[in-house]
Structures are given as C-alpha cells and as structure tokens.
Amino acid sequence: SFKIDSVGTGTGVLGDVKSLNTDKQGNTYYLQDNTRGDGIFTYDGENVHQRILDRSLRQIMRYLPGTLWSDSDNVFNSSYDNAAVDAHYYAGLVYDYYLEKFNRDSFDNQGAAIKSTVHFGRNYNNAGWLGEPLNQMMYGDGDGVNWLPFSGAYDVIAHEITHAVTDRTANLLYQNQSGAINEAMSDIFGVLAENWAGLGPDWLMGEDIYTPNIPGDALRSLADPTLFGDPDHMDDFVQLPNTREGDWGGVHINSGIINKTAYLLSEGGNHGGVTVNGVGQDNMGDIFYRSLTQYLTESSTFSQLRSAAEQSATDLYGANSSAVTSVQQAFDAVGIN
Numbered sequence: 582s583f584k585i586d587s588v589g590t591g592t593g594v595l596g597d598v599k600s601l602n603t604d605k606q607g608n609t610y611y612l613q614d615n616t617r618g619d620g621i622f623t624y625d626g627e628n629v630h631q632r633i634l635d636r637s638l639r640q641i642m643r644y645l646p647g648t649l650w651s652d653s654d655n656v657f658n659s660s661y662d663n664a665a666v667d668a669h670y671y672a673g674l675v676y677d678y679y680l681e682k683f684n685r686d687s688f689d690n691q692g693a694a695i696k697s698t699v700h701f702g703r704n705y706n707n708a709g710w711l712g713e714p715l716n717q718m719m720y721g722d723g724d725g726v727n728w729l730p731f732s733g734a735y736d737v738i739a740h741e742i743t744h745a746v747t748d749r750t751a752n753l754l755y756q757n758q759s760g761a762i763n764e765a766m767s768d769i770f771g772v773l774a775e776n777w778a779g780l781g782p783d784w785l786m787g788e789d790i791y792t793p794n795i796p797g798d799a800l801r802s803l804a805d806p807t808l809f810g811d812p813d814h815m816d817d818f819v820q821l822p823n824t825r826e827g828d829w830g831g832v833h834i835n836s837g838i839i840n841k842t843a844y845l846l847s848e849g850g851n852h853g854g855v856t857v858n859g860v861g862q863d864n865m866g867d868i869f870y871r872s873l874t875q876y877l878t879e880s881s882t883f884s885q886l887r888s889a890a891e892q893s894a895t896d897l898y899g900a901n902s903s904a905v906t907s908v909q910q911a912f913d914a915v916g917i918n
C-alpha cells in the first residue's frame with residue numbers, strides 16, 4: 582500500500598505533548614513513522630493476559646506484535662494512548678541518536694524497521710528486546726507503584742534498542758561477565774542518548790518511571806552504582822548462578838562495575854585509590870561504541886573489554902594520547918586488569 586506521511590500529536594506517559602510521524606490510510610491514522618529507515622511501527626499488545634507471558638516464548642509469539650496502533654483523528658490524547666505515544670516518539674529519537682552520533686542506520690545499520698509493542702501483559706513490571714525471530718521491543722504497563730509504563734522513559738527505550746545493536750554486533754552472551762558488559766552497554770548508551778536529547782543530563786537509569794511516589798530514586802546509577810545496591814569495583818563482583826533467578830550470573834548487578842568505569846572515563850574522579858582524568862561523554866561514547874562494534878565478541882570478559890577500549894582509544898586518538906591513559910586509569914580504578 583502507498584505510504585502517506587502525516588504528523589499527529591500525542592500525550593506521553595508523563596503528560597507531555599509531542600508531535601508524531603504517522604501514516605494515513607483512508608480516514609485512519611497509524612503509528613507508523615515512514616521518515617526513518619524502513620519505518621518505526623508501534624503496536625497494541627491489548628493487555629493479553631499475564632498467564633500467557635509466563636508461558637514459553639512460543640505462546641507469546643502467537644500474540645505479538647499485536648495490532649498496529651490506529652487512531653481516528655491523529656490526536657493521541659487518551660490515557661490508553663500515552664504508552665504508545667512515548668514508545669513511538671522515543672524510538673524515533675533513539676534512531677536519530679545512532680544516526681547522528683555514529684552514522685548507524687537503525688540497530689542493524691541497514692535501516693531495519695523498529696517495532697514496539699506496548700500494553701504488553703497486565704500490570705507487567707518488565708520491558709525488553711525480543712530478539713530472533715520477533716526482533717522487537719515490548720513494554721509492560723508497570724503496576725503503577727513500582728513502575729509507570731516502561732516506554733515513558735527515554736533512557737529505557739534507548740537501553741532496549743541498544744540490546745538490538747549489541748545483538749547485531751558483538752552479540753555478547755547474556756550471562757556472567759559478557760552479559761554484564763551487554764547490560765552496561767545498554768545502560769551507557771541509554772544515558773548518553775538521553776543526555777544527547779537534552780532529556781537529562783543525569784547518570785541514572787529509569788528515574789522517570791521508577792517508583793512514581795518516591796522522588797530521586799532510580800533503577801540504577803552509573804555515577805554511583807552502590808546507591809541502588811550494585812557493585813562499583815571488582816572486589817565486590819557478585820557471584821550468582823547462571824539461572825533466571827540468579828539474573829544469569831548477575832548481569833543487571835555486575836554491570837555496575839562497567840557502568841562505573843564508563844562514568845569515570847567520561848567525568849573523571851578518584852576511585853579505588855586511582856585518579857582518572859575524564860575525556861567527556863562524546864569521547865567515552867566513541868570509545869565504547871568502537872569497542873562494541875569492532876572488537877568485542879560474544880564471550881568477551883571484563884579484561885577483554887579493557888583491551889578493546891585501550892585499542893579503540895588508540896585507533897581514535899593515537900597510541901600516546903591522554904585518552905589511552907584515561908582508559909587505563911578508569912579500568913585500574915575499578916580493579917579490571
């Protein structure tokens with residue numbers, strides 16, 4: 582069918598109004614943005630019962646991606662619209678971030694369509710990137726106490742899309758140290774994208790949707806992971822079983838050590854008895870992006886990330902550059918050799 586670009590408006594999870602690229606077919610408007618790559622598509626998961634989600638991915642796949650989001654007047658201002666508005670708008674902004682900062686055309690660098698399903702499950706406290714064969718994001722509505730709808734936070738959406746970037750590049754195995762690097766990459770580019778978009782600047786993850794009744798907290802902090810119980814040094818690496826209950830070896834926990842490394846490399850500081858001279862957010866982002874896309878592999882360890890970052894800084898700024906020294910300082914500060 583022919584694509585008819587149109588521009589609507591919508592109200593997000595936090596009540597902010599934003600313009601949306603939509604597709605007009607007849608007298609119906611769809612959350613289909615034809616202006617970026619092969620398109621950005623937002624679907625309604627219709628709150629298919631939680632029971633289904635607790636079953637296998639096979640069960641879930643029968644219900645995804647759901648129904649392409651439609652509207653009669655191109656004004657997406659009902660409360661049920663809020664999660665879809667943000668999923669659509671922020672996915673576009675993440676597409677723009679990767680294109681502008683790294684000249685990367687969508688997560689596969691070939692303009693892949695970015696698909697998201699909102700209202701996934703019932704009061705579902707979860708968000709995620711569903712890889713092959715679905716290749717899409719899913720966002721739960723949250724329970725309203727611990728979480729607001731997950732697409733309401735730009736850093737969360739950038740976190741999820743970065744999982745797709747990782748899958749198509751280093752493809753870091755989602756367990757133990759490689760999994761913690763996988764998680765840290767999503768947190769790092771989640772924060773960098775949010776700061777780039779002027780929606781920060783902070784070094785927190787998920788602060789806009791986490792515990793709406795408690796101000797100032799977040800899911801994770803990159804500046805000080807220990808604020809929310811995560812380690813910031815190898816001495817405190819948490820050994821957990823490689824099981825769902827063990828967070829696959831603590832991928833969302835030990836990521837704090839790599840998150841701290843990235844924060845120190847960017848902002849500088851004293852940690853673990855080491856002084857780090859910061860290189861700034863842009864240079865840190867370039868070093869981690871090059872590490873992720875040129876040097877890391879699916880089984881990379883923290884130590885191999887250090888080598889990748891040193892090599893990336895050498896490629897970008899020269900062997901004797903201060904940036905290479907800063908990389909060494911940052912990894913020394915968290916005890917990664």
Ligand SMILES: CCC(=O)Oc1c(C)cccc1C(=O)O
Pocket residue numbers: 706707708709710736737740741786787800
């Ligand atoms: C900040 C985004 C995040 O961590 O999302 C997840 C949640 C809320 C639960 C389970 C997995 C993830 C993830 O994407 O790693």
Ligand SMILES: [Ca+2]
Pocket residue numbers: 736772775781783784785786787788
């Ligand atoms: Ca944030």
Ligand SMILES: [Zn+2]
Pocket residue numbers: 740744764767
């Ligand atoms: Zn993640």
